[in-house]
Amino acid sequence: MADTISIYLVEQVLLVTIPDNITDTEIVDLLENLSERIVGEAARGVVIDIASLEIVDTFVGRVLAQLSSVAGMLGARTYVVGMRPAVAMTLVELDMDLPGCRMALSLTQALRELRRDGLA
Amino acid sequence: MPNSRFAEIFKIVTADRAELLSDWLETQKAAGVRRPDLFSDAELTAQLGQFLDGLTAALADASEEPGGDLRDEEWAPLRDALLDILRERSERGAGLAELMRFVQTLSNPLAARLTEEVADRPELLSGELLKINRLLNTCATYAGTHLLDERDEIIERQRDEMRELSTPVVQLWERVLTIPLIGTLDSARAQEVMENLLNAIVEHRAEVVIIDITGVRVVDTQVGQHLLRTASAVRLMGGEAIISGISPKIAQTMVELGVDVGEVTTRPTIRSALAEAFRKVGFQIVRGEASQRG
Structure with missing residues (x-):
């Protein structure tokens, strides 16, 4: 399990940074690890930072949406933060506007919203 | 000679x-x-x-x-x-x-x-x-x-x-941007608008952008789609788009054409859009004492 993506717990929020060179297997592993951590830590919030992703294809897009839904069912609100303009443009071009995901400009904004709603 | x-x-x-x-x-x-x-x-x-x-x-x-x-x-x-x-x-x-x-x-x-x-x-x-x-x-x-x-x-x-003039992104307030659209909005221009807007969001750390279509001559299905796409892209970046300048006529046309704005906030005037934007970013407009007396 050495090369899985690190998940940090800050206050009651799980922080995940997705690296640029992530493979499809790794991101599927993330789905599993993250859901276990949410339950294990009783986290109320998840922030997924995708700022280093230059390409988000339909697969990654779908997994991000799944992450949000799964976390939601486990009682944690998920924010996807730091999407690049080019990625956003490609996704709307593909008609994948991730309807189930909450988006935020930055980690700061996501944390501020989580705190405001008493989840962090 | x-x-x-x-x-x-x-x-x-x-x-x-x-x-x-x-x-x-x-x-x-x-x-x-x-x-x-x-x-x-x-x-x-x-x-x-x-x-x-x-x-x-x-x-x-x-x-x-x-x-x-x-x-x-x-x-x-x-x-x-x-x-x-x-x-x-x-x-x-x-x-x-x-x-x-x-x-x-x-x-x-x-x-x-x-x-x-x-x-x-x-x-x-x-x-x-x-x-x-x-x-x-x-x-x-x-x-x-x-x-x-x-x-x-x-x-x-x-x-x-004209191309340069046509897509200016203006910062209205801290974390609030506006892009006043004028003229026609074809695919090429819609793309340009989106690109400028998204880059400005990163640059200004804007949370709310007001897309003002008061000056857009014709709003048809295609223009409606362009606007909604731009709003979607803004949302993906973590910002929120408000489309302002929707006249009663445009609202009727859009409904007749079946353009579903979904969760995108729309306002008739840029003034009401700005008020909404202030509310979203947590600012309040308070009447000063002098004008209260007046």
Whole structure:
């Protein structure tokens, strides 16, 4: 399990940074690890930072949406933060506007919203 | 000493200059090229004189017929005179056809003079007439091409300027941007709008952007889709889009066309959109004491 993506717990929020060179297997592993951590830590919030992703294809897009839904069912609100303009443009071009995901400009904004709603 | 090729014509434009000028003026009046609304008789006479002077100077040196663009050095005097006249006339608003006919009207008076001049040598006549025609046609074509090139340049420049002007992103307040859209919103422009807007969001860390369509002439299904796509992209970046400037008519059209705005916030005016934006980013507008008393 050495090369899985690190998940940090800050206050009651799980922080995940997705690296640029992530493979499809790794991101599927993330789905599993993250859901276990949410339950294990009783986290109320998840922030997924995708700022280093230059390409988000339909697969990654779908997994991000799944992450949000799964976390939601486990009682944690998920924010996807730091999407690049080019990625956003490609996704709307593909008609994948991730309807189930909450988006935020930055980690700061996501944390501020989580705190405001008493989840962090 | 003029070269023999244009000797006859040169003789006419030098010896009979005054008569030629008044004949030409009459021909122009008769042909309706005169445009007394744009130029006084004195101005017109000056222009005709300038052309004849250029022609005379060029003919004195010319050894060959001019190429299509009058570029040869020996035709420079004629070219310069023509350019001057073109500039003056097109600045006052003379049209393309008029400018070409301006030159061509010289053909008849010149031909008439020539016929008299070589009456005793009829074998020369047709050759000289052809020279006159070719020369004046070259001038007219040159005038036309030059004018079109100039207009193309202007159009090109204006198009560039328009493109730059058309997608300005303005910061209204901390974390609040607006992009006022004016004119038509086709796919190319929608793409540009989106790109500028998303980059500005990163740059200003904006949370709310107001897309104002007050100045968009036509809102149809396609424009509606472009707007909603832009709003989606803004949301993906973590911002929120408010579409403002939705007139009652546009709202009705969009509903009739089945454009579903979904969760995108829409407001009729930029004023109400700004109020909504302030609410979202946590600012309040409070009436100052002075105006409260008033």
